[in-house]
Amino acid sequence: MNEAGGATAVRGGGEASVADEAAVRPMRADAVRNRRLILEAAEEVFAAQGVSAPIDAVAERAGVGVGTLYRHFPTKEALFEAIVLTRLEELVAAAAAGAERDDAGEAFFSFLRLFAGKLSNKHDLIDALGAEGIDIKSRCAGMAGDLESGLETMIRRAEAAGAVRDGITPKEVLGLVVGLCQATERPEFDGVSRQRMVDVVCAGLRPPA
């Protein structure tokens, strides 16, 4: 029920808290260690099994009790956000960088490939972008918005350069790539080449002959 969660910052609360002294006191050494262990474990478990992985699995993998986990992250979703945000940040940074490149077309398509690659075997990210069941909350939604903005810029510039068909929206591109990654993550689709599927999408995004 805390508004944010996952922010039990190592060095104190966020913006100016009422009692300054309380905010300044650093975390105890074991708490710092456990927090890191939990984050690492959650990263592996969520990436491998998706968001629906039991929280106990994360606790066990981290070698701590569930109580400890909940001390650090008041809710499962808070933990999930903390993990996914870092991954999303990388993508947003890549998108922003791509939006500034001179060769707009190539920038766009190579971002798409990088995007699909980053999604591979990272079930958590796919879930987050596909919003599997979870209310995509606050900061995650914000990040996703940033991603879309970067994409939008890239698309418009590539479009102007004649490298991409007209009228495509960031959401469509996102849906296409996230969708195919979601599919290839499933056991029944193990024979398929994700590489080729991405190729197909890229080819389809080029202007018609």
Place this chain on the structure above:
Amino acid sequence: MNEAGGATAVRGGGEASVADEAAVRPMRADAVRNRRLILEAAEEVFAAQGVSAPIDAVAERAGVGVGTLYRHFPTKEALFEAIVLTRLEELVAAAAAGAERDDAGEAFFSFLRLFAGKLSNKHDLIDALGAEGIDIKSRCAGMAGDLESGLETMIRRAEAAGAVRDGITPKEVLGLVVGLCQATERPEFDGVSRQRMVDVVCAGLRPPA
């Protein structure tokens, strides 16, 4: 734990049963009516909410108790199969028909559009083809196999006709289309045009210029 389920046929058991007389006795009128009500309710509920919809929701919508539901379908999966199979059958039939058309290229692409259309707002089918969590069992898997076969034929013929790029597999096509449908089914993707996404995939499947 019955091997099949959902087959409590209106007119008796399947192949020759030991006691003939028992197999001949028709279902009671109310049982027939309820069975139909349950199937209709399940169709709507699963299509709208996906396979993870609570079974109570189906019972409530059908206006029967859960006990009645379980009398007709021994397991949730059995009910699910019964619903999805009919939908899958339509697709398989369409695929088989398409595989015989003379204009191989057009046949393939128009099947793809029909396929995407059939998936729209039918969460159950998307789940089944994407196998969301469920063990895709016996007859469903068989049907999915038939679908792939039909698709395979269409692809090979379209390929020979020079209408489709080389090396594409049915699973790749399935993954692409199911994936994009899965994405567009999500609330965050409501602004997107599924039509255009399908167009992109179709364009990408054509041979490179």
Place this chain on the structure above:
DNA sequence: CACTATACGGAACGATAGTTCCGGTTGTCA
């Protein structure tokens, strides 16, 4: 109309997963 096999309804059960609580432990500071 009476009788019985069949079907019905829904309370109850068991499993799973998220969250809370509290007695015991341990880091930190004087």
Place this chain on the structure above:
DNA sequence: TGACAACCGGAACTATCGTTCCGTATAGTG
């Protein structure tokens, strides 16, 4: 070193869902 606050662990609580059970109702039959 002693004392206190922060922290830990995991049992227990709660909610959800699939499934079972059994007392009651009723369609079909003579």
